Amino acid sequence: MTDAGANAWFVAETQSRQERVAEAHLRRQGFETFLPQFRCLRRHARRTEMVSRPLFPGYVFVGLDPAQSRWRSVNGTVGCRRLVAFGDQPLPLPMRVLEALRGRQDAEGFIHMEDPLDKLPQGAPLRVTQGPFADLVGLFQTRDDAMRVILLLDLLGRPTRVTLPAHSVAAA
Numbered sequence: 229m230t231d232a233g234a235n236a237w238f239v240a241e242t243q244s245r246q247e248r249v250a251e252a253h254l255r256r257q258g259f260e261t262f263l264p265q266f267r268c269l270r271r272h273a274r275r276t277e278m279v280s281r282p283l284f285p286g287y288v289f290v291g292l293d294p295a296q297s298r299w300r301s302v303n304g305t306v307g308c309r310r311l312v313a314f315g316d317q318p319l320p321l322p323m324r325v326l327e328a329l330r331g332r333q334d335a336e337g338f339i340h341m342e343d344p345l346d347k348l349p350q351g352a353p354l355r356v357t358q359g360p361f362a363d364l365v366g367l368f369q370t371r372d373d374a375m376r377v378i379l380l381l382d383l384l385g386r387p388t389r390v391t392l393p394a395h396s397v398a399a400a
Contacts, residue, residue, distance in 0.1 A: 235293040237262070237321040239312040240302050247282045250307030257301060260291030264329050266339045269375060283339050289326065294318055345377060345394055353400035354379060356392065365400045366390065 242250040251263045264283040269276050282288075290311070292299050299318055302311040311318045332339050345368075348354075352368045354377070366379035369389065377394050380387040 246307035262289040
């Protein structure tokens with residue numbers, strides 16, 4: 229993030245997985261940028277590592293004064309698809325959205341994501357929202373990492389431990 233003193237903030241759509249590339253090229257052109265990121269665990273080849281991911285995949289925030297800057301150049305920036313606009317005018321982002329995101333950043337600049345499952349007591353009922361067990365209610369046991377939960381589901385008349393993605397459960 230740079231501090232060029234932009235008057236308003238806008239959203240630029242990026243090419244797939246090119247948020248950091250787009251941000252770097254926008255900064256080189258003198259635009260103020262903000263790419264909110266969070267940390268998550270990534271599992272790969274029997275390894276687990278903490279990685280940073282964009283909070284809004286496919287988007288980066290751009291600060292500029294549309295009356296004075298060449299905002300159309302954002303559309304031709306490496307890594308960018310286009311500046312989100314209504315008709316031929318870019319749509320400004322409400323400042324309260326940007327301030328709320330910045331207010332949730334930690335000392336290293338990452339957005340802290342509060343997960344409601346973090347405070348869930350063991351045995352709490354959870355409803356499966358998607359997948360082959362959709363609409364079944366199970367009892368929360370534990371989390372094995374930030375992306376998966378372990379539930380006890382009543383399958384075939386007996387409790388069975390099932391590991392599911394955390395995004396596929398909700399409070400019952």
